[in-house]
Amino acid sequence: MIGRDHGRWRVVGAVLVAAAFLPLHRLLDPARAGPAAASTRAQVDAVMAHAWSGTAAVLAMAALVVVLVGLRMRSLRSDGSGDGSEASPPFHPHPWETATARGLTGISERAWVAGCAVVAGAITGAVSRWLLGGRPTLADEVIQLRHARLLAAGQWADAWPLDAAFRNSVNGVWTPEGWASIYPPGHTALLAVAARLGAVEWLGPLLTAGTVGFTAALVLRLFPERPTTARVAAAAVALSPFVWGIGAGYLSHAGAACAVSLALWAAVRARDGGAGWAVVTGAAAGWAVASRPWTGLALAVVLPVGVWVARLVRERRSPPPLRLHRPDDPPPPSPFGPRDVIVRAGAAVAGGAPFAVLLAWWNTRLFGSPLRFGYTAAFGSAHGLGFHRDPWGNAYGFTEALAYTGSDLALLGLHLFETPVPAVAAVGAWLLLRGRPFRGSGLFLAWALAAVVANAAYWHHGIHFGPRMLYEAGPAWIVLTVLAAVGLGLPRGTLAAPTPEERAASPPPAPWAVVAVARVATVVALGWGLALGLPPRLGSWALPPLAPLPDPGPAPSLVFVHGSWAGREAARLEASGMRRDSVETALRRNDLCRVHTYAAARRAGTPLPPLDLDPAPGSPATLATVELSEGNRARVDPATPWTSDCVREAGSDREGTVELAPVLARVPWTGEVGPVVWVRDLGPGENRAVLDAFPGRAPRVWVAGGLEDYDEAMDRLWGPGP
Numbered sequence: 001m002i003g004r005d006h007g008r009w010r011v012v013g014a015v016l017v018a019a020a021f022l023p024l025h026r027l028l029d030p031a032r033a034g035p036a037a038a039s040t041r042a043q044v045d046a047v048m049a050h051a052w053s054g055t056a057a058v059l060a061m062a063a064l065v066v067v068l069v070g071l072r073m074r075s076l077r078s079d080g081s082g083d084g085s086e087a088s089p090p091f092h093p094h095p096w097e098t099a100t101a102r103g104l105t106g107i108s109e110r111a112w113v114a115g116c117a118v119v120a121g122a123i124t125g126a127v128s129r130w131l132l133g134g135r136p137t138l139a140d141e142v143i144q145l146r147h148a149r150l151l152a153a154g155q156w157a158d159a160w161p162l163d164a165a166f167r168n169s170v171n172g173v174w175t176p177e178g179w180a181s182i183y184p185p186g187h188t189a190l191l192a193v194a195a196r197l198g199a200v201e202w203l204g205p206l207l208t209a210g211t212v213g214f215t216a217a218l219v220l221r222l223f224p225e226r227p228t229t230a231r232v233a234a235a236a237v238a239l240s241p242f243v244w245g246i247g248a249g250y251l252s253h254a255g256a257a258c259a260v261s262l263a264l265w266a267a268v269r270a271r272d273g274g275a276g277w278a279v280v281t282g283a284a285a286g287w288a289v290a291s292r293p294w295t296g297l298a299l300a301v302v303l304p305v306g307v308w309v310a311r312l313v314r315e316r317r318s319p320p321p322l323r324l325h326r327p328d329d330p331p332p333p334s335p336f337g338p339r340d341v342i343v344r345a346g347a348a349v350a351g352g353a354p355f356a357v358l359l360a361w362w363n364t365r366l367f368g369s370p371l372r373f374g375y376t377a378a379f380g381s382a383h384g385l386g387f388h389r390d391p392w393g394n395a396y397g398f399t400e401a402l403a404y405t406g407s408d409l410a411l412l413g414l415h416l417f418e419t420p421v422p423a424v425a426a427v428g429a430w431l432l433l434r435g436r437p438f439r440g441s442g443l444f445l446a447w448a449l450a451a452v453v454a455n456a457a458y459w460h461h462g463i464h465f466g467p468r469m470l471y472e473a474g475p476a477w478i479v480l481t482v483l484a485a486v487g488l489g490l491p492r493g494t495l496a497a498p499t500p501e502e503r504a505a506s507p508p509p510a511p512w513a514v515v516a517v518a519r520v521a522t523v524v525a526l527g528w529g530l531a532l533g534l535p536p537r538l539g540s541w542a543l544p545p546l547a548p549l550p551d552p553g554p555a556p557s558l559v560f561v562h563g564s565w566a567g568r569e570a571a572r573l574e575a576s577g578m579r580r581d582s583v584e585t586a587l588r589r590n591d592l593c594r595v596h597t598y599a600a601a602r603r604a605g606t607p608l609p610p611l612d613l614d615p616a617p618g619s620p621a622t623l624a625t626v627e628l629s630e631g632n633r634a635r636v637d638p639a640t641p642w643t644s645d646c647v648r649e650a651g652s653d654r655e656g657t658v659e660l661a662p663v664l665a666r667v668p669w670t671g672e673v674g675p676v677v678w679v680r681d682l683g684p685g686e687n688r689a690v691l692d693a694f695p696g697r698a699p700r701v702w703v704a705g706g707l708e709d710y711d712e713a714m715d716r717l718w719g720p721g722p
Contacts (some may be wrong), residue, residue: 009431012449016428020413021055023048024406027399034394034617036461037403043463044407047414054420058528062521104231112231113216120238120247121209125202128248131538133545134201136665138464140183141250143171145200145665147181148191153669156180156365161672162693163686165568165575166679169661173378173580175366182374185362186259186291186355187252195668200250207254208247212238214261215475221268222440226486233482237475241537242415245465252291253471259288260299260472264443267304271311271336275343278304282348286355288472293359293373294385295472298454303446304348308341310442378580382615385457391581392588393615396459405456408467415466416478418533421525423481430484433514441483447476465541488518549666550707555675558690558697560710561660562681562717564632565649566592571680572599585615591623591637593646600645628653629704652683652717656704663702684714 025044028037107115128134136142146169150158159178160167168174171182181188194203216234223230237243247254263284270277281304288296315336360370367377375383379391387397413422427448431437437445451473455461462468470477552559566587573583576599586595589612598611612620623635632653642650660680667678672694679690681701691699701713 007435009437010435012445013428013431013433016409017425017432018428019406019409020422020425020428021048021051022406024403025410027403028407030618032395032617033400034392036394037400040404040407040461040463044410047410050420051410051414051422051425054525054528055422055425058421058521058525059517061524062517065520065524066516105227107231109217109220112234113213113220116216116234116238117209117213119235120212120243121205123238124208124244124247125205127244127538127541128201128204131541131543132248133543135543135546136250136662137543138249138251139170139661140252142661142665143169143181144183144188144191144252145195145250146172146661147183147188148195148200149665149667149669150180151189151192152195153671155669155671158669162689163575165571165682165686166690167660167664168571168574169664170570170580171378173367173374174574175377177366180366180374182378183252184290184293184373185358186287186289187255190255191250204247204249204251204254207258208243210258211247211254211261211475212243214258214265215479218261218265218268218443219479221265221272222443223438226438226440229482229486233479236417236482237478240416240474240478241418241534242412242466242471242474243478245541246468246471251464251468253468256288256292256295257472257474259284259291259296260447261475263288263300263304264307264447267307268443270304270344270347271307275340275347278344278347279351281344282351282353283355284351285348286352289352290355290359292472294454294458295451295469298450299447299472303443303450305341305345306446307443308336308344311336312338312341380579380581382581387457388459389615390459391615392585392617394459394617400459401456404461405452408455408461408470409452411463411467412470412474412477415537416474416481417526417529418537419525419529420533421521423477423484426484426488427477427480430480430487434487438483438487441480444476444479444483448473448480451476485522488522489515546666549663550702552676552700552707553698556694556697557676558694558699559676559678559702559707560681560687560690560699561658561663561678561702562652562704562713563659564634564657565596565628565653566632566634567657567659568649568680568682569595569599572603572682576602578602581615582613585613586611587635588619589614589616589623590635591640592634592650593636593640593642596646596649597643629656632657648718649683651719655717658702658704683718687714 023044025041025048028041030038030041136145147157150156155178157175157178157180158167164174164179168179172179173182174180190203190207191200194200212234215237219230219234219237220227223233247257263281266277266280266284270281285296285300285304288300290296363372363374364370367374382389382391387401389395409424410422413424414420416423451470455469458469460469569592570583570587573586573595574580578586586598590598594609594611597609601608619635622637622639624638625633626636627633628650634650660678663678667676670676677694677697681687699710700707701710701717702708703713703717
């Protein structure tokens, strides 16, 4: 057990149960917090209804089973399962529990850890290959893949010599080195190495295997008195669909999760052994910070130091008793003092220093300052932490933080295992009813809760295969869910007997009926999730495979990729020097023809027409959304007449569009002198600058139907014009 104050853990448990079932997401006001708030409300509404009805159904089924098996009311004191005191009768597990425990503990720890890692990596790889089709599913992945291709070719950025509008893309920024992604270098560098080896699609599964392996090793180390429970918890991390989904892609969350789990495992090794493990802790923490700075600081820097300080405080409060040792006894643990914490912290700093230097150099070279990240360079200071309006004017105050955090926990609770009973509610019920977590679970509680608290200070709460901003703490929540399932069955524990110390310090046992219902409900919920929750969830992930890139014909060639009108205007505005947050505000709050006229004037240096650039939530009610072609939408004001240029821009999209960024994320970067140069189609007039710069190349146009001859495509798409 950890801690002696039952009350604080009961408060945490009550908060978690409330977050799983109370409609905190309804505090989000789309008028203040924008479209993301409306989307979050809609998604959590469906999840919350499932949580209420599913939990009620599972508990009802469990109660019915308990009644049908003919259990009779009796006190736990008289049935031999323990009454919470040392004087209680000994624990006698059922034969099936004994057989299960023997089967699980008969496998060595190393083999179990390796097996969990291999299973997780294999399943994640299968999800990536056969469900996601190996394709990136978010703009974040696309842009990091594009930048990784540059790094793999030995280039820091895309030094495009012509108009930036031909090559820029969302979540990128033009730097003195050229175009670069806004993301820190940690995960992008890993993608670059994988791209260099021709195995970029296997990076996510490998990182997932690492995350599961390090977490499994940590669980087995922290619960030596509960080897069966530890093995079940490790296997549960490998079998969570939440772990597979994000791990199957190219997001930096996968790398950060692996780094965090490695940092915590090494921190515990450093606590119990030599300070050399602290160097590994620091290196892993540096990797995490270089991949996802805020998450890395909260989980991979603060928590390891907390591990060492916690041991120091624990030994100060209760020093080990003096006792005589026989020659064959193991040596007593060495005392842990302030010097040990300082030495380990210094070793961790040494391990993390190379990553800190890399991050500072990256930021300085690309964005002008060691502490200036690409996020700020592209979107301004409003992209940072804290309670304020985000770069697009959406409010993020205490109310929004509470609502989004409750939404994250509600979504996480169901998507960890796709069970009808939220896992977060199970963890909360365990803390609320038992009052104390198991000894060794303090680190997992800190890991899980630190991620929630840290993300509450950030305005972005993305939903992708679940609440992706909590992905790095997903392993901790999974382990806690297993501990909760066991803990709710105490004092007659499922798969593991309580230790004598836990029996002596345990709060009064729950009535036998509560224990029986908790046990049966665990089995029912797990079976329900596997049979009814997981298959449709995996089915919803299925995407068509990526179509092969078209053959551009004899080299050298020049391919103009015809994207959407809105994408062209965004490229033109950014090339004119407008910051990315203002670009997105312009597209969201104005008729697209007005944006086109404004962009043309800005690029020509003529007087600018009026344009709404107020960073306010959402879009004005006067705007309507029209579809120019399949999946290609534009905001228009029906009361605003279009110019002939705007009619021409819109008409060019009628046959469909192909965006440039995903193309550049797939093709190896070969520079402007490579066999194929890929650029954005801006129309015959603007394209002339590229044609003149690359004479002798056969120009082609990639439209939705495939590659076409340049002149024929220009005439058909754009028609006569300047």
